[in-house]
Amino acid sequence: xxxxxxxxxxxxxxxxxxxxxxxxxxxxxxxxxxxxxxxxxxxxxxxxxxxxxxxxxxxxxxxxxxxxxxxxxxxxxxxxxxxxxxxxxxxxxxxxxxxxxxxxxxxxxxxxxxxxxxxxxxxxxxxxxxxxxxxxxxxxxxxxxxxxxxxxxxxxxxxxxxxxxxxxxxxxxxxxxxxxxxxxxxxxxxxxxxxxxxxxxxxxxxxxxxxxxxxxxxxxxxxxxxxxxxxxxxxxxxxxxxxxxxxxxxxxxxxxxxxxxxxxxxxxxxxxxxxxxxxx
Numbered sequence: 069x070x071x072x073x074x075x076x077x078x079x080x081x082x083x084x085x086x087x088x089x090x091x092x093x094x095x096x097x098x099x100x101x102x103x104x105x106x107x108x109x110x111x112x113x114x115x116x117x118x119x120x121x122x123x124x125x126x127x128x129x130x131x132x133x134x135x136x137x138x139x140x141x142x143x144x145x146x147x148x149x150x151x152x153x154x155x156x157x158x159x160x161x162x163x164x165x166x167x168x169x170x171x172x173x174x175x176x177x178x179x180x181x182x183x184x185x186x187x188x189x190x191x192x193x194x195x196x197x198x199x200x201x202x203x204x205x206x207x208x209x210x211x212x213x214x215x216x217x218x219x220x221x222x223x224x225x226x227x228x229x230x231x232x233x234x235x236x237x238x239x240x241x242x243x244x245x246x247x248x249x250x251x252x253x254x255x256x257x258x259x260x261x262x263x264x265x266x267x268x269x270x271x272x273x274x275x276x277x278x279x280x281x282x283x284x285x286x287x288x289x290x291x292x293x294x295x296x297x298x299x300x301x302x303x304x305x306x307x308x309x310x311x312x313x314x315x316x317x318x319x320x321x322x323x324x325x326x327x328x329x330x331x332x333x334x335x336x337x338x339x340x341x342x343x344x345x346x347x348x
Contacts, residue, residue, distance in 0.1 A: 069145050070142060070143060070145065070174065070175050070176065071098070071141065071142035071143070071144070071145045071146040071147050071148060071175065072142065072147050072148070072176045072177070072178060073138075073142060073148050073150065073166065073167065073170045073175060073176070073177045073178070074093055074097065074147065074148065074150065074178055074179065074180060075150055075156060075157045075158065075163060075167070075177070075178070075179040075180070076090055076093060076094070076149050076150060076151040076157070076179070076180045076182065077090070077155065077156045077179065077181050077182015077183055077184070078090075078111065078151050078152060078153065078154050078155065078182060078183070079154060079182070079183055079260065080154040080183045080185055080188065080259050080260045080261070080283075081258065081259065081260040081264075082260040082261065083111055083114040083115055085182070085183050085260060086111065086115045087180065087181075089180050090115075090180050090182060091115050091116070091117040093149050093180050094108075094112060094117050094119055094149060094151070095117050095118060095119065095120060096120070096121075096147070097119075097121045097147045097148065097149035098121045098141070098146040098147045098148065099121050099122045099123075099124065099138065099141060099146055099147070099148045099149070100121055100122070100123050100124075100148075100149045100151065101124050101125075101126035101134070101138060101148060101149070101150045101151070101166075102123060102124070102125060102126060102150075102151050102152075103125070103126060103127045103151070103152040103153050103157075103161065103162055104125070104127070104153055105123050105124070105125050108123065108151060109123070121147075121149075126138075126150065126162055127162055128162055131162045131165050131166065132165065135165050135166050135169050138166060139166075139169050139170060139173050139175065142170060142173070142175045143173060143175070150162075150163055150166060154183070154185065154283075155182070155183060155184050155185050155186075156179070156181075156182065156184055159184070159186065159202075159204075160204040160205060160230050183260070185230070185256075185259055185283075185285045186202050186228050186285070188256075188259050188260070188285075189228060189254070189256040189259065189285035189286075189287050190226065190287055192254065192256060192259075192266050193226075193253075193254035193256070193266075193268065193287035194254060194268055195226050195252060195253075195254060195287055195288075195289050196226050196289070196290070197226065199224075199225045199226065199290075200225050200226040200227070200228060201223065201225045201226075201227060201228070202228045203216075203220070203227055203228065203229050204229065204230055205229070205230050205231065205232070206229060206231065206239060208235070210238060210242070213239065213242055214242050214245075214246060217242055217243060217246040217247065218246050220246075220247075221246050221247055221291060222291050222294070222328040223290055223291055224290040224291050224292075224293055225290045226287060226288070226289060226290050227287070227288040227289075227290065228285065228286070228287050228288075229285070229286045229287075229288070230284070230285055230286075231284045231285075231286055232284075233279075233280065233281050233282065236255075236279075236280050236284055236286075237275070237279065239286070240255075240271060240274050240275040240286075241275045243271045243275075243288065244270075244271040244272050244275050247271060247288065247291070248271070249270060249271055249272030249275075250270050250271075250272065251270065251271045251288060251289055251291075252268070252269075252270060252271075252288075252289040253268075253269065253270070253271050253274055253286060253287060253288045254266055254268045254286070255267045255269075255274055255280060255284060255286055256284070256285045256286070256287065257280055257281070257282045257283070257284050258282040258283060259283070259285065263282065271288070294327070294328070296327065296329065297327055299337060302323055302327075302329075302334060302337050303337055303340070305323045305326075306319045306320060306323055306334070306337060306338045309323065310338070316335065316338040316339060317335060317338075319338055320334040320335035320337070320338040321334075321335075323338075
């Protein structure tokens with residue numbers, strides 16, 4: 069019989085958040101693949117569980133090499149539990165590669181649901197939580213980060229990010245520049261831990277607050293909804309871009325990006341503009 073892959077939601081910081089089922093799975097699994105084996109052993113000790121199966125490390129540096137071996141063990145019937153340092157595996161943590169490989173091999177994949185920094189921070193932020201998108205970690209290079217934030221500037225859903233301590237100051241400054249300094253945000257630091265802190269303020273205020281230490285989840289309000297410009301306004305803007313030397317396609321792309329509209333719809337407008345210009 070085939071084995072199974074079990075994704076284990078780990079406490080974010082407080083071991084008391086571990087479920088009874090998590091303890092059962094860690095105690096009974098044939099293999100426990102852990103992002104940090106030392107943290108796993110400490111967690112098991114804190115929740116009173118003895119891990120009887122084989123414990124191996126599974127992290128960004130070795131997951132490509134270890135994935136094939138774990139899949140082979142599951143083919144032979146092994147129950148493999150995958151656990152990261154906190155939250156759910158594969159959510160900005162190791163695990164996605166193993167999930168895909170297991171599914172491709174026809175191996176069942178299930179989970180022991182647990183804490184999530186994404187939904188915990190979202191619920192604590194005081195920002196709209198009915199519609200949101202998770203962006204994970206932004207690009208490390210400043211130019212790429214600014215470009216990604218510029219692309220998100222018109223996103224109306226609440227945004228959730230992870231960020232490293234040494235990059236948070238630059239990220240907040242870039243967000244204030246791209247989203248506007250008065251956009252509301254909540255910086256959630258060290259969730260569920262002794263020094264948990266939630267700062268709810270504008271991006272400008274957070275950017276001026278100085279250094280933040282620890283594990284950070286940042287929740288940012290979405291852009292205010294904007295009214296769609298009339299076709300007449302769009303046609304005028306397209307015509308201006310074409311008169312300035314842009315092709316119909318590039319003019320349509322520029323106008324679509326400006327208003328957050330479909331490139332295809334705006335391009336069809338550009339064709340009509342050109343037809344009118346040609347006397348058609």
